Each structure stands twice: as structure tokens, then as C-alpha cells.
Amino acid sequence: VSLQRTIPAWQNTVMSTRAANTLNPIRAIVDHLKVKPNPELDVIPLSIGDPTVFGYLATSDEANEAVIKAVKSKKFNGYGPSAGLEMARSAVADYTSVEGAKYDTKDVVLTSGCSHALDLAFSVLANPHVDNVLIPRPYFSHYECLLKYNLINVKFYDLDAEKNWEADLDSIRREADDNTKAIIVNNPSNPCGSVFELDHLKDIMDTCEDLKLPVIADEIYADMVFPGSEFKPMAALNPNVPVITVGGLAKQYMIPGWRMGWILSHDNGSGILDNFRQGISDVSATLMGPNTLVQAALPDILKTSDTYHKEVLNKLAENASFTEERLSTVPGLKVIKPQGAMYNMIGVDVDAFNDTINSDADFYERLIEDQAVVVLPGQCFGMKNFIRIVLAPPKDVLSKAFDRIEDFCRKNLA
Amino acid sequence: VSLQRTIPAWQNTVMSTRAANTLNPIRAIVDHLKVKPNPELDVIPLSIGDPTVFGYLATSDEANEAVIKAVKSKKFNGYGPSAGLEMARSAVADYTSVEGAKYDTKDVVLTSGCSHALDLAFSVLANPHVDNVLIPRPYFSHYECLLKYNLINVKFYDLDAEKNWEADLDSIRREADDNTKAIIVNNPSNPCGSVFELDHLKDIMDTCEDLKLPVIADEIYADMVFPGSEFKPMAALNPNVPVITVGGLAKQYMIPGWRMGWILSHDNGSGILDNFRQGISDVSATLMGPNTLVQAALPDILKTSDTYHKEVLNKLAENASFTEERLSTVPGLKVIKPQGAMYNMIGVDVDAFNDTINSDADFYERLIEDQAVVVLPGQCFGMKNFIRIVLAPPKDVLSKAFDRIEDFCRKNLA
Numbered sequence: 001v002s003l004q005r006t007i008p009a010w011q012n013t014v015m016s017t018r019a020a021n022t023l024n025p026i027r028a029i030v031d032h033l034k035v036k037p038n039p040e041l042d043v044i045p046l047s048i049g050d051p052t053v054f055g056y057l058a059t060s061d062e063a064n065e066a067v068i069k070a071v072k073s074k075k076f077n078g079y080g081p082s083a084g085l086e087m088a089r090s091a092v093a094d095y096t097s098v099e100g101a102k103y104d105t106k107d108v109v110l111t112s113g114c115s116h117a118l119d120l121a122f123s124v125l126a127n128p129h130v131d132n133v134l135i136p137r138p139y140f141s142h143y144e145c146l147l148k149y150n151l152i153n154v155k156f157y158d159l160d161a162e163k164n165w166e167a168d169l170d171s172i173r174r175e176a177d178d179n180t181k182a183i184i185v186n187n188p189s190n191p192c193g194s195v196f197e198l199d200h201l202k203d204i205m206d207t208c209e210d211l212k213l214p215v216i217a218d219e220i221y222a223d224m225v226f227p228g229s230e231f232k233p234m235a236a237l238n239p240n241v242p243v244i245t246v247g248g249l250a251k252q253y254m255i256p257g258w259r260m261g262w263i264l265s266h267d268n269g270s271g272i273l274d275n276f277r278q279g280i281s282d283v284s285a286t287l288m289g290p291n292t293l294v295q296a297a298l299p300d301i302l303k304t305s306d307t308y309h310k311e312v313l314n315k316l317a318e319n320a321s322f323t324e325e326r327l328s329t330v331p332g333l334k335v336i337k338p339q340g341a342m343y344n345m346i347g348v349d350v351d352a353f354n355d356t357i358n359s360d361a362d363f364y365e366r367l368i369e370d371q372a373v374v375v376l377p378g379q380c381f382g383m384k385n386f387i388r389i390v391l392a393p394p395k396d397v398l399s400k401a402f403d404r405i406e407d408f409c410r411k412n413l414a
Numbered sequence: 415v416s417l418q419r420t421i422p423a424w425q426n427t428v429m430s431t432r433a434a435n436t437l438n439p440i441r442a443i444v445d446h447l448k449v450k451p452n453p454e455l456d457v458i459p460l461s462i463g464d465p466t467v468f469g470y471l472a473t474s475d476e477a478n479e480a481v482i483k484a485v486k487s488k489k490f491n492g493y494g495p496s497a498g499l500e501m502a503r504s505a506v507a508d509y510t511s512v513e514g515a516k517y518d519t520k521d522v523v524l525t526s527g528c529s530h531a532l533d534l535a536f537s538v539l540a541n542p543h544v545d546n547v548l549i550p551r552p553y554f555s556h557y558e559c560l561l562k563y564n565l566i567n568v569k570f571y572d573l574d575a576e577k578n579w580e581a582d583l584d585s586i587r588r589e590a591d592d593n594t595k596a597i598i599v600n601n602p603s604n605p606c607g608s609v610f611e612l613d614h615l616k617d618i619m620d621t622c623e624d625l626k627l628p629v630i631a632d633e634i635y636a637d638m639v640f641p642g643s644e645f646k647p648m649a650a651l652n653p654n655v656p657v658i659t660v661g662g663l664a665k666q667y668m669i670p671g672w673r674m675g676w677i678l679s680h681d682n683g684s685g686i687l688d689n690f691r692q693g694i695s696d697v698s699a700t701l702m703g704p705n706t707l708v709q710a711a712l713p714d715i716l717k718t719s720d721t722y723h724k725e726v727l728n729k730l731a732e733n734a735s736f737t738e739e740r741l742s743t744v745p746g747l748k749v750i751k752p753q754g755a756m757y758n759m760i761g762v763d764v765d766a767f768n769d770t771i772n773s774d775a776d777f778y779e780r781l782i783e784d785q786a787v788v789v790l791p792g793q794c795f796g797m798k799n800f801i802r803i804v805l806a807p808p809k810d811v812l813s814k815a816f817d818r819i820e821d822f823c824r825k826n827l828a
């Protein structure tokens with residue numbers, strides 16, 4: 001036999017470009033932490049975007065029972081269709097339909113979490129190396145990670161801290177180019193906790209209409225808004241702009257580990273998203289659909305009582321108010337009060353601090369070392385001079401953390 | 415603001431190359447079926463590789479109870495680490511370790527099914543457009559689908575129907591080139607149902623050692639062998655060849671819908687797979703880990719009693735014997751008796767049939783039209799003049815299907 005292969009010795013495996021690119025900025029920072037938390041104190045992690053970590057926010061009984069029912073029925077152990085079980089897709093279509101954006105089963109594809117929804121959407125919309133997607137800055141760092149994994153270029157538009165994190169429409173106009181396949185709008189926002197006003201959402205949509213720019217609406221925090229704010233699905237706002245909405249159960253139902261997400265396609269019958277719809281259905285075959293037990297439970301989970309959601313939101317809203325109350329008087333910090341989701345971005349005025357704190361990364365490291373409180377530095381989200389905290393802990397934990405943060409700030413004033 | 419974007423009107427979304435490539439050959443054929451099943455008969459689907467479809471092979475009580483326990487504990491609703499919960503990875507390491515291939519927790523990454531294990535492994539090992547992976551022919555069609563989704567070139571080596579589907583070692587030597595990043599060996603095999611003899615497995619490994627070719631061992635049908643055959647994990651056979659093993663719960667535990675798979679890295683301490691191990695751990699972050707309830711249940715599921723597995727295997731082995739007994743006397747067909755997994759490839763001698771049957775695709779279509787029995791044509795697996803049937807139905811269903819197949823063959827003889 002004549003050989004085509006010439007390799008004379010074993011080579012160490014080389015990571016593909018894709019794998020080498022797939023850097024989670026949070027992991028990169030957390031893994032390179034050079035300090036140890038103060039060993040005399042218990043560690044308080046205000047860093048982790050998992051609402052269940054503290055046990056204060058918990059899954060509903062409805063959700064637990066729905067999965068147990070699915071297991072006991074013994075009817076959901078086999079493969080489902082890759083795009084999801086008909087009845088589960090249809091339940092999501094009903095649940096997400098609003099005036100101005102009605103969904104049909106065929107508009108819904110179920111995925112293994114919202115991350116997977118984004119991953120599939122990126123892979124269908126954009127070609128490697130050539131195309132780009134426009135994402136907000138500060139941003140959920142996983143956008144960058146998933147785009148790089150898909151070898152898609154990343155461009156940024158700005159959110160304005162001074163205007164409650166509204167999108168800078170000019171920066172959208174400036175950055176979108178002919179290879180921009182979509183813009184991500186994340187409302188309510190991680191990491192900002194902002195909820196856009198209806199008028200601002202419409203302005204974004206008008207800008208996208210001008211630019212003929214399809215929208216990926218990341219609405220994983222849909223309906224998670226505090227009193228005084230209102231959530232509006234992007235898809236319902238401008239009939240001329242095609243909107244791909246990604247969402248899931250993770251945050252609203254406090255079950256991120258169950259990995260249930262979805263992709264909704266809305267083009268108001270124009271057909272602009274026909275290829276996308278077909279493409280998503282095709283690529284959903286790669287993983288053969290999400291967990292069938294959770295799919296079977298979906299219709300019941302989506303019927304979880306309003307009381308449950310209200311209780312959760314009350315806790316988050318109280319924590320947001322408490323954070324403002326407690327931290328806005330701490331020197332060197334500036335609280336931008338969130339209107340939804342479960343995060344708070346807090347400005348760090350580095351000039352107010354001594355020489356050991358010259359950046360949000362310094363603040364983050366020194367706070368761990370000194371007070372065993374873990375936040376995330378803004379650079380995880382592409383935003384200098386901020387830290388992000390999670391609003392999921394019970395008030396006494398937050399209170400203890402804030403005491404320590406205040407101590408830390410006062411000790412380190414310039 | 416000066417614009418970079420010039421698009422004057424909405425464009426219909428264009429599917430990315432990746433999405434357009436991601437064609438499941440089975441779907442392509444099944445979707446283009448031009449005939450309807452004979453309406454006077456009940457449809458018998460011998461086509462679907464889902465062991466649970468007929469209810470004859472069912473999930474174990476242990477598995478069901480383990481998930482219910484995980485739900486009731488309320489401890490597994492949050493995110494797990496992307497690579498999997500420590501205790502679940504460690505349970506898989508113990509379960510898969512054998513003499514010659516011992517695994518540590520760090521060698522195991524959990525995935526959303528074995529398909530996802532393959533998808534991640536491909537994405538780490540090979541660069542788009544440049545590299546290739548060598549796969550067997552006939553082949554599990556999802557290999558092609560996943561490789562194309564990852565923009566990786568596909569090369570084939572042959573399995574020899576005359577030698578019980580042994581790999582043609584010369585064709586491996588011929589096809590492997592300097593861009594071949596790995597060879598897939600699928601044992602026990604879908605679609606063949608073959609289980610390689612130990613000597614043959616060693617010969618494959620020797621060939622890979624000569625060629626310095628890392629192996630991806632697809633062992634999703636591990637231990638699913640019939641009396642007289644033995645299953646040997648590839649990783650244990652040649653200490654010099656790095657082996658990436660993919661597997662999962664789908665088939666052995668009859669829970670394909672639960673989506674639990676794994677990737678095992680074994681390089682016998684050489685470090686050849688160090689970058690791969692790191693890469694897999696990095697890219698596992700893309701989907702944030704598989705369903706945590708099933709992860710939590712994994713240790714208990716893997717302790718399912720031997721009695722359960724024996725019963726399942728008895729049923730499959732009986733069906734294999736019955737298939738041989740019943741179809742080997744049918745004119746125009748040639749049964750190659752399987753030694754494991756849950757499939758049987760049956761040769762179709764098109765010359766023995768009349769003008770309406772000139773290919774396996776014709777046989778497949780006409781059989782549906784005439785007898786409402788659905789098999790899969792060999793072309794779904796890159797193999798002409800064969801059909802594949804699934805051995806998962808109860809005997810009476812198989813028997814009825816075989817009566818119809820015999821009828822059909824006799825009616826259509828040349």
C-alpha cells in the first residue's frame with residue numbers, strides 16, 4: 001500500500017483554532033487569581049450568576065413535580081425530534097406569544113439551554129472568519145466565548161452607564177458593516193440589571209430597521225423586572241425587523257442546571273427568516289434535542305403560579321434596594337440601581353482609592369484577599385471601573401458582604 | 415455618523431456554509447420519500463435506532479428512581495461545572511476503567527449525549543477546511559453530519575461485509591494523510607451489529623501505531639454483545655496509541671432522550687492528549703454542562719444490576735437469531751448475523767429482483783408502499799445493496815414484519 005501519511009513520530013495533539021479561541025473571560029480571570037481569600041473569614045461569592053447557589057431562590061414545586069411526573073410516566077426516555085417534542089414546542093409558542101409577535105410551533109426550536117440556542121443561532125447566521133455579530137458592551141461574556149468558538153468576528157456597540165445603560169444608537173450605526181449578520185440586544189441585561197424603556201427599545205428597533213439589521217433578542221431574563229419597570233419582547237415592537245429571540249427556563253424558574261432553552265423566529269410573515277428557520281431545524285440535529293424529561297415537563301413548568309414569580313421578584317427587588325441603600329454611601333463606589341434581572345453593576349472610582357487599587361481587577365483581587373468577598377471585575381464584561389454583584393443571596397449574607405466591602409473601601413481610600 | 419453598512423433592503427437570511435452542510439443522510443432520504451405506506455396495513459418501523467420505541471426494551475427502575483431522588487433532593491438545580499459534576503465524572507471514571515486503561519476524574523468530561531461528545535471532540539481535534547477525520551464505511555451517518563457541521567473533511571476506510579465487517583487495514587493505510595487528525599472505530603457497530611475479535615482490534619491498533627494516528631473509539635454500545643462475543647475497550651489494547659473514547663447512557667440503559675454522554679482521554683501518561691484534555695475542558699464551557707439531574711443520578715444509574723443488562727441482551731440476541739432463522743431463507747436477501755449492538759445489516763441482491771427494485775433505495779421505498787414496513791436503505795450508511803433493520807421490537811412484531819418482507823421479496827423476484 002502506498003501511504004499518504006508521512007508523520008514519523010507521535011505529535012502532541014494541537015488544539016484547533018476554535019478550541020484555543022474559546023476562552024471564557026470570567027474563567028480566564030478567576031483561574032489566574034493570584035491571591036487567596038482571607039482564611040479567617042467565610043467566603044461570600046457574589047460572583048456566580050447561578051440564582052440557586054444560596055438556596056434563597058429556589059425552584060418551584062410545580063417544576064419539580066412536573067419532572068417527577070415525566071419520569072414516572074416512562075414515556076419520555078426515547079429520542080425526541082431534534083427540534084423538540086411537538087407539545088413542548090407548542091407550549092413555548094403559546095407562552096411567548098404576545099400581541100404583535102405570535103408564534104407557531106414551527107417558529108420554536110428547543111435547545112440544551114439558552115447558551116445552546118445562541119450557539120446554534122450563531123452557527124446558522126454567520127460564516128466563520130468572514131461575518132460578525134454586534135454585541136453590547138458591557139456584555140454577558142459568554143457571547144464572546146460562543147462567537148469565537150464559532151470563528152465569528154465580534155464587534156461591539158456601547159451601553160451608556162450615565163443613561164441607565166441605554167444603547168448608544170450612534171455606536172450601532174458606526175459599527176454595523178456589511179458582514180454584520182445580527183445585533184444582540186439583551187434585555188433585561190446581564191451584567192447591568194437594566195430594563196430598557198419602551199421608547200428606547202423602539203429606538204433600537206428603528207435603528208435596526210434603518211440598517212436592515214436582524215436582531216437577536218436575548219430574553220433569558222424575560223419578565224424578571226422590578227416594580228416600576230415593564231418587560232416588552234423586542235419581537236413585538238416593529239413589524240419590519242426580523243427578530244430571533246433566545247430564552248429558556250434557567251433564570252425565571254431557577255433551574256439553570258436542567259438546560260432548557262429555546263429559539264423563536266419572528267419575521268412577521270415576510271419570509272426573511274425562512275432560511276434561518278430551516279437552518280436551525282437542520283443544525284438542531286447535531287445534538288439530537290434537549291433532555292426529554294424536561295421537555296415533557298415544560299408545559300407544566302410554564303404554568304407555574306404567578307405567586308412563585310412574584311415572590312422571587314420581590315426578593316430580588318428588595319436586594320436591589322438594599323444594595324443601593326447600603327452601598328451608595330460607601331466612598332469610592334457608585335451604585336447604578338438595576339430594574340430587573342439579578343445583577344448590579346457598581347462603579348469603582350479608582351482615583352478615590354490608594355495605590356493598591358488602580359483598576360477594577362485590583363479591587364476584585366484585594367477584596368478577596370482582605371475580606372473573602374468575591375465579586376466580578378468589570379473587565380470580565382468588557383467594562384473598566386465597575387464590579388458586578390449578584391442579587392441572589394439572602395439579605396443577611398448581602399448585609400455581611402456589604403459591611404466588609406465598606407470596611408475595605410474605607411481602609412483603602414486615597 | 416458615518417455608516418459602514420450599505421445594505422439597502424432586507425435580505426433573506428442566508429444559511430451559513432456550516433448549516434447548509436449539516437445534512438443528516440437519513441433525514442435526507444426519509445424526507446424525500448415519495449411513496450405512502452400501504453394504508454391497509456399498520457406501519458412497522460424497523461428503521462429507528464431508538465431502543466425504547468416499541469416498549470419492549472425499557473429503562474431500568476434504578477435509573478428512574480435515581481432521577482426522582484435527584485429531583486427530590488433539590489440539590490441539583492443550579493449550574494454544575496461545565497465538564498460535569500465531580501462525583502459524576504468520578505463515577506464514570508470508575509465505571510470505564512479496565513486493566514490497561516485506568517481513568518481519573520480529570521480524564522472524563524460529561525456531555526449532552528454521545529453526539530455532543532463527538533461534536534466537541536471534532537471541534538478540538540481538527541481545524542475547519544484543512545483537517546480530516548477517517549470514518550468507517552458503512553458508517554453511523556451522524557459522523558458525517560457532525561464533521562460537516564464542524565467544516566472538517568471526511569475520509570473513509572472500508573469495512574468488509576465478507577469478513578463480518580472487519581476493517582480493511584489497507585484502506586486505513588491508503589486513506590490516512592498528514593491532515594488526518596483521528597480515525598473513528600465504532601465497536602460494537604451501528605449499522606453493522608458487528609463486534610470485532612480481540613485480534614482484529616489489536617491489528618487496527620497496530621496500524622494506528624504505525625501511522626501515528628489517534629483513535630476515537632465510539633463505544634456507545636460498550637458491553638452490548640451477544641453470547642459468544644466479548645467486548646474489549648480499544649483504550650486497553652495498545653499502550654502506545656492515544657485513544658479518545660466516547661460513550662454514554664443512551665443505548666445500554668435505554669435512555670437516549672436523557673442526553674448523557676462522555677469523553678474519556680487515554681494516552682497512557684505520554685501527554686500526547688494533554689492539549690486535547692485542556693481543549694475539551696475549555697469547549698465544554700460552550701453549553702455549560704449536561705443536565706444536572708441526570709448527572710446527579712449517574713452514579714446510581716451505573717450501578718444498575720447485571721440482571722437488567724442480561725435481560726436486555728437476551729432479548730436482542732434472540733431477535734438476532736430469529737432474524738437469521740427467518741430471513742436467511744428468503745430469496746434475494748442475505749443476513750449477516752450481528753454479534754452485538756441492536757442492528758442487523760441485510761444484503762439485498764438486486765439482480766434477484768424484478769425491474770422495480772434496482773437498488774436498496776428502491777427496495778426501501780417499495781417495501782413501504784407495499785407492506786408498510788420501514789427499514790433504512792444502505793445508502794444512509796454509505797453502503798449500497800444493504801438494508802438495516804433494528805432489533806428492538808418484540809418478537810411478534812418482528813415476525814409480522816418478516817412475513818411481509820418475505821411476501822414482498824417473493825412477489826418481486828426477477
Ligand SMILES: Cc1ncc(COP(=O)(O)O)c(C=O)c1O
Pocket residue numbers: 049112113114115116140186189190218220247248249250256259260261701702
Ligand atoms: C444574558 C444571558 N444569556 C444567556 C445565558 C445562558 O443561559 P443558559 O443557562 O440557559 O444557557 C445567561 C446565563 O447566565 C445570561 O446571563
Ligand SMILES: Cc1ncc(COP(=O)(O)O)c(C=O)c1O
Pocket residue numbers: 287288463526527528529530554600603604632634661662663664670673674675
Ligand atoms: C454509533 C453511535 N454513536 C453515537 C450515537 C449517539 O448517541 P447519543 O444518543 O448519546 O447522542 C449513536 C446513536 O444512535 C450511535 O449509533
